[in-house]
Amino acid sequence: MNHIDISSCLRQTLACDLYSNLVTRPTGAAVRGQIERLLSESHERALTVIDFSHVSMMDFSCADEVIAKLLIRYVSDEAPQDAYFIFRGVTEDHRDAIETVLERHGLALALELGDGVEVMGVLSDAERRVWDASYRLGRAPASDVANQIDADPEHALRVLDALCRRRLMMRIDDEYVVVGTARG
Amino acid sequence: MTTVITVPPSLDDHSFEQVLEQVAPLPADAKILVDARHARWASPYGLTALLTLAQTRTERPAFAVPEQEETASYWARAAFFHHAEALYDLHGTYPKRRDLADSGTLLDITPITKSEDVHNVVGRVQERAQSIIKNELKLESKAIMGFAMTLSEVCQNIIEHAGQGGWVAVQSYKWTKRLGRRVVVIAVCDAGLGFRRSLEMTPGHVPSARWDDASALEEAVIRGVSRFRDRGRGQGLAGARNYVGRWNGKLAVRSGTARISIVPAWDDDVPLVEGLAPFPGAQVQVIIPEALAGGSER
Numbered sequence: 344m345n346h347i348d349i350s351s352c353l354r355q356t357l358a359c360d361l362y363s364n365l366v367t368r369p370t371g372a373a374v375r376g377q378i379e380r381l382l383s384e385s386h387e388r389a390l391t392v393i394d395f396s397h398v399s400m401m402d403f404s405c406a407d408e409v410i411a412k413l414l415i416r417y418v419s420d421e422a423p424q425d426a427y428f429i430f431r432g433v434t435e436d437h438r439d440a441i442e443t444v445l446e447r448h449g450l451a452l453a454l455e456l457g458d459g460v461e462v463m464g465v466l467s468d469a470e471r472r473v474w475d476a477s478y479r480l481g482r483a484p485a486s487d488v489a490n491q492i493d494a495d496p497e498h499a500l501r502v503l504d505a506l507c508r509r510r511l512m513m514r515i516d517d518e519y520v521v522v523g524t525a526r527g
Numbered sequence: 528m529t530t531v532i533t534v535p536p537s538l539d540d541h542s543f544e545q546v547l548e549q550v551a552p553l554p555a556d557a558k559i560l561v562d563a564r565h566a567r568w569a570s571p572y573g574l575t576a577l578l579t580l581a582q583t584r585t586e587r588p589a590f591a592v593p594e595q596e597e598t599a600s601y602w603a604r605a606a607f608f609h610h611a612e613a614l615y616d617l618h619g620t621y622p623k624r625r626d627l628a629d630s631g632t633l634l635d636i637t638p639i640t641k642s643e644d645v646h647n648v649v650g651r652v653q654e655r656a657q658s659i660i661k662n663e664l665k666l667e668s669k670a671i672m673g674f675a676m677t678l679s680e681v682c683q684n685i686i687e688h689a690g691q692g693g694w695v696a697v698q699s700y701k702w703t704k705r706l707g708r709r710v711v712v713i714a715v716c717d718a719g720l721g722f723r724r725s726l727e728m729t730p731g732h733v734p735s736a737r738w739d740d741a742s743a744l745e746e747a748v749i750r751g752v753s754r755f756r757d758r759g760r761g762q763g764l765a766g767a768r769n770y771v772g773r774w775n776g777k778l779a780v781r782s783g784t785a786r787i788s789i790v791p792a793w794d795d796d797v798p799l800v801e802g803l804a805p806f807p808g809a810q811v812q813v814i815i816p817e818a819l820a821g822g823s824e825r
Contacts, residue, residue, distance in 0.1 A: 366649050366679040367642040368687070399653070400672050402679040403766045407759035436672040443762060 344390045345381065349409070350397035352377040365401035371408025378413060379423075388425040390513070390522065392455070396432030406440035407447075414450045418509055427510050429523035430463075431455045438463075453511055453522040460523040462511060470509075473502040474521065477512060482520040529589070534563040537704075538573030540779060540812050544803060546580065551804035560589040561615070567598055571696035571714035572812045574607045574636055578694050581614035582718040583807050590615035605696065606635035633659065633697035633711065640692035645682045649675050652697055656711070659699045663709050664817045666774060673770045674711070674815065680763030681715045681811045688754070689719025689808060702816075706793060709817040718808040722747050722782040729754040740783030741801045748780050748787050767813060776815040782808070791816075 350363055356373040365371065382391060393413075395401075401409070410430075417426045430452055433441065442463060445451060451464030462474055476491040477483065489499035503519045506512040512519050532549045535542040546561070553559065561577065569577075581588055590611060593599045599621045602608060609624045611617060634652050639645065653675050660671050678697065685693035699711045723743035726732065732754075735742065746752040748768065753760035764780070771778045771789055779788040779796070786800045793816065 364646065364649050364653070364675070364679075366676075367645050367683055369642045370646070400649075400675050402676045402683075403762040404680065404683055407762060411759055435669065439673065440676060440766075443766065444759060447762060448758060 345385050346392045348394045363399045365405040368404040371405035390427045394431045401440045403440050406444045411444040411448045427522045429453050429455050478521045482518050529558045529560050532561045534566045536567045538569040540572045543576050547804035556585045562591045564591045564594045566593045571698045575694040575714045575716040579716040579718045592619035592621045636696045639682050639685045649679050677767045677770045685717045688725040689717040691719045693717025711815045713813040716810040725754050741785035744787040779812045781810040
């Protein structure tokens with residue numbers, strides 16, 4: 344598993360290291376460039392912790408550049424690699440900007456909390472039910488998820504695959520696991 | 528011939544219109560003297576707008592400084608004369624900034640020309656804003672981060688859309704005249720492209736039958752439209768609008784001949800004013816008031 348400290352990326356981006364704020368669009372674009380460079384050095388399939396622990400504040404423009412554009416690239420069919428993300432150190436101070444940009448683009452991300460993982464952003468009701476069931480089950484085949492929510496297995500499979508495309512779940516052999524709950 | 532432009536005794540976003548009405552009939556190269564001798568008070572908007580006014584003139588204007596010592600001293604501490612020296616021929620006496628104590632304002636008048644300036648401004652304001660918003664405005668701590676985000680976004684508006692630099696100032700004061708409570712005010716002014724011209728640069732832009740400064744402001748401020756095709760654009764002013772709505776504040780954006788405002792219950796301003804005297808660029812003001820005891824406004 345990779346670990347990317349956003350404040351380190353920020354320091355490498357700015358000419359001076361006095362500021363720990365993720366503000367302005369050019370700064371966000373430069374930080375995302377750093378993240379993508381580090382990702383390109385990792386394995387074809389990788390889970391990466393994006394760590395905001397040392398970031399004081401983030402504005403909407405920067406959240407759009409760092410988070411939304413990163414996710415848009417890696418959920419697309421032309422993603423450069425099979426990358427998954429878990430976001431760490433996101434505080435109440437960051438939430439407003441992150442939720443706003445996720446909503447704007449219809450995106451979602453996995454957020455590491457002290458006692459588990461949460462999905463932040465836009466999920467359909469079906470995606471939410473399947474994700475919740477998978478989170479409770481841990482690594483499991485689609486049939487177990489279907490049983491858990493009393494759904495048609497084909498439907499559960501479709502939703503699980505959609506969640507994998509959205510980088511919220513990983514498929515390992517014939518089983519599925521919520522990103523951030525197993526180091527698969 | 529020099530035309531004298533009289534600055535009203537109390538200079539804020541509304542009374543600055545009197546200044547613009549005097550300037551509007553004059554060609555940009557006409558010689559003017561901006562007479563602030565009788566000015567007694569100016570809001571951050573008033574001070575930044577005066578600097579912006581000078582930037583719209585092709586003939587270097589003259590400026591008569593306030594006669595009242597206290598006023599001149601305050602303007603000096605807010606860095607007005609420091610910047611005005613480069614834009615106006617100043618007449619009258621005023622204290623040098625280096626001889627004065629710290630202004631105590633959240634942010635003295637500061638030029639914004641590049642992204643690094645926004646980092647600098649946000650970094651400088653953050654610590655002082657924390658204390659003022661929590662202790663003086665008595666708002667929840669959630670309001671602090673939103674304030675810095677709003678400041679950042681309105682400053683970026685200059686860099687992204689003005690095509691030239693602008694000015695920002697942030698002050699906290701008791702707004703006795705209109706509200707009787709403390710407020711924190713952000714003023715951001717530039718003499719750049721303005722919203723209408725900026726949106727006209729959108730690829731494939733087709734102006735509607737009623738396309739003017741007012742409709743451009745409605746597009747940008749209310750509907751979050753940006754000249755960039757990128758879906759993520761236009762969130763900055765939308766974020767500022769949400770922030771003032773949440774904390775019972777006011778957002779006013781003037782551009783060209785129109786002003787649009789998000790008007791809280793405590794203010795009697797109108798949401799959209801058209802047919803104002805023309806003024807290049809964009810001028811933004813954010814006002815966040817002290818919370819009422821018991822939070823009865825929200």
